[in-house]
Amino acid sequence: MSTRAPIRVLLLGTGFGSMVHAPGFAKNPAFVLAGVASGTLENAKRVAAEFSIPHATDDWKRMLEEVEADLVSIATPVDLHYPMARAALERGRHVLCEKPFAMNVAEARELAALAESKRLVSVVNHEFRHYPARETLTRKIHEGALGRLEHVLIRDRIPGWARNPTRRLTWLVERDRGGGYLGALGSHHIDQLLLWGGPVRRVFCALRTLAAEYADQTPEFRRITADDTFTLLLQFEKGARGVVDLCGGAQVRGGSMEAYGSADLMTVLDGYRLGRPKPDGIFEEVAIPEDLRLTPTPEMPLLAPFLAKVEMIRAAIQEGKPASPTFRDAVEVQKVLDTARLSDSSGAWETIRS
Helix, strand or coil: CCCCCCEEEEEECCCHHHHHHHHHHHHCCCEEEEEEECCCHHHHHHHHHHHCCCCEECCHHHHHHHCCCCEEEECCCHHHHHHHHHHHHHCCCEEEECCCCCCCHHHHHHHHHHHHHHCCCEEECCHHHHCHHHHHHHHHHHHCCCCCEEEEEEEEEEECCCCCCCCCCCHHHCHHHCCCHHHHHHHHHHHHHHHHHCCEEEEEEEEECCHHHHCCCCHHHHHCCCCCEEEEEEEECCCCEEEEEEECEEEEEEEEEEEEECCCEEEEEECCEEEEECCCCCEEEECCCHHHCCCCCCCCCCHHHHHHHHHHHHHHHHHCCCCCCEHHHHHHHHHHHHHHHHHHHHCCCEECCC
16 A cells, blocks of 8 residues: 555646546556645535545635645646646646646746746646657657658648537637637647657648638628637758648547658557558558557547556656656647747748748
8 A cells, every 4th residue: 555645636627627637647556646726616616526536616816825735736728727737836736737738939938947947747638649659659659660651641621610619609719818729629730740740840721710700691700700610831950841730620539640751651640549550541540559459438438548647647646657648748749839829820920931
């Protein structure tokens, strides 16, 4: 039996926080949820009751001051990430933050520098990278199994507001709050591309708010100011190219990821299956190494890779092992996001600034 003291967690946010963060920490015996804050006290109390959390509030600042904790887990709208993460780091707490972890590169750099100066664990929740098929492909690329990486193609299809007018309009539709699919999902894809292709030299991006084009039929869509569709092209410093094409006007959820190398081609079929296409259109399955396998969580699919992230954070806090992506790693994601938005405005390729 471990004699280590449990890692006390303060949870900020009760949307994704209640669906993934809270159950993820609750399933790992090294952690104990000490407090939860929400913009709505009723939501905080609901989550506290469900997970036996002793402190519930609608005042996150006061909670950070009054409730003892080791780790702050942030699952709120993007515009709150910077003040929350900064306040937590200044109080000497480790931080797990949802993506994108800042509104811009300036905020990202400041938080990364603060975490480093305090020698604290700082991790951004790009949990998609932990799906076994993606982890296996990452290993294959790094081992040189594909030869020279030449091209990566990511397709993402979302039944967004344009196809589902009853879908609730949240902060995700507000550009000024950090909403939009470029940040919400594009940041995951950029994180994956950086893992596979390395540093990015320049990007071209075209953003679109497809749902707003149907405002005549659904007047409420006039509130939507953030992107729900985009095409992002990347040129890596090593010469490979990347394409991310996300459409928020799909009828069904779907997607694919393909990595083309000089010696091989592999396709992520889903989170748990990696394939090699054959001439007859069938995929030859690529084995997932034992150490990269995860037990699926069908009740909440994202819980499985989040559990891997939680264990990584435990090892970082208790054993000093590395955890990724760090805030410093995520600055590189933020650079691509900022440059993509600049490209959309200029209509031209834009170079990543150091």
